[in-house]
Amino acid sequence: MKPVLLVLNPMSPQHLASLGERFTVHYAPDAAARADAVATHGSTARAVLTMGSIGLTATEIDAMPRLELVCALGAGYENIAHEHARARGIAVANGAGTNDSCVADHAMALLLAAVRAVPQLDIATRAGQWRDTLPLSPNFSGRRMGIVGLGTIGRRIARRGEGFDLEIGYHNRTARTDTTYRYFDSVSALAQWADYLVIATPGGAGTRHLVDAGVLAALGPNGFLVNIARGSVVDTAALAQALHAGTVRGAGLDVYESEPAPPMVLLDCPNLVLTPHMGGWSPEAIQASVDQFLENARRHFAGEPLLTPV
Structure with a gap:
């Protein structure tokens, strides 16, 4: 039987x-x-x-x-x-x-889309706007990417970042002995150093709102946030406020606290790319x-x- x-x-x-x-x-x-x-x-x-x-x-x-x-x-x-x-x-x-490779691919897709404003450019192009009337997006390559959670997925994201000539830093509870990436002993310190902050840490009570208003302020007005981990890791209200105020430049989220319902407080935020928890799905x-x-x-x-x- x-x-x-x-x-x-x-x-x-x-x-x-x-x-x-x-x-x-x-x-x-x-x-x-x-x-x-x-x-x-x-x-x-x-x-x-x-x-x-x-x-x-x-x-x-x-x-x-x-x-x-x-x-x-x-x-x-x-x-x-x-x-x-x-x-x-x-x-x-x-x-x-x-699904490690799939999630890492999706993280880079979200980050590229946010930094290069791909969704906004698509909408503008369909509306007949030409490049001369549109704001310029920064170069993606040659910058600093901070990864919160350098586990298997985090390391795959890091390797993809190296392909774009990104300098890699990370935060774990303790430093790894099997990598030469720069270690930061707090998320805030990592965010202050990074241009891109990618969240790849496990969810749960221990990481709830690990990325809060203070971390977002440290990331700064030229920084971009990507979350492919769990929605609970990022304080949604703080992110909405930062995006509206321009104290963070952009974000790409595959996960959010309200899922499967859409994150209503974020829907009118500028330079935000959302996907419905599809990062590990192929x-x-x-x-x-x-x-x-x-x-x-x-x-x-x-x-x-x-x-x-x-």
């Missing part, structure tokens, strides 16, 4: 069919379906597939007495009660490494994430070590 799997994140019919070859799948991609699935199938569920932004609560875990494995489809797992799960002997894994990245979940599940039920344990 195939193990029972609850899938709490949106998935394509193709990928659900792939999961169905190995599991009895109960698909619950919204709040109502999720509550029903936990109530109806929680007693038999042996695995849960979710995402960091969607999570899995301790109460839900306790409603699943046979639960053995919880996996996040992407790298984030901030809303999964993973410590509670481990205390119950439940294995927890994530999709680390499956056909290749999603397939790699599903494949990695299947491999983690295979290993778990075979009694082998997980590929990417949390």
Whole structure:
């Protein structure tokens, strides 16, 4: 008999069919379906597939007495009660490494679009405006990029920045010993040094509003902010105020505190590029994430070590 799997994140019919070859799948991609699935199938569920932004609560875990494995489809797992799960002997894994390149590509796309004002130029061109009537955007290359969170994704962003002759600095809780990039012991110090500040740190309570009004002031009126991490890391109200006041020159956000609802306070901000949390989504990245979940599940039920344990 195939193990029972609850899938709490949106998935394509193709990928659900792939999961169905190995599991009895109960698909619950919204709040109502999720509550029903936990109530109806929680007693038999042996695995849960979710995402960091969607999570899995301790109460839900306790409603699943046979639960053995919880996996996040992407790298984030901030809303999964993973410590509670481990205390119950439940294995927890994530999709680390499956969409790193995709996210890094998207970060650079947002940064280029913001610095070179690509969305605004597109609108102006469609309206018949020619370059002589438009403000000039600065060169992108040859500047300083500060990365908050020099993990796997942060390092990929840094390598892409090097291709544009950017000088790289970073902030982590502690300095890395495996890089020559310049280390800053605070986000404010990094922002004051940088022309571009890219947020690639995990979400959660420990990084909430890490980028606040003080950090934005340090970044300054010629600085650009990009966030491809979690919306909670940036103080949305402070960013809106900075963009309107011109104390930050521009921003590119793939994530925001109100998601999936649009960030209303930001919609009329000048020189802002928004995308709907698509940074890690591509056909290749999603397939790699599903494949990695299947491999983690295979290993778990075979009694082998997980590929990417949390």
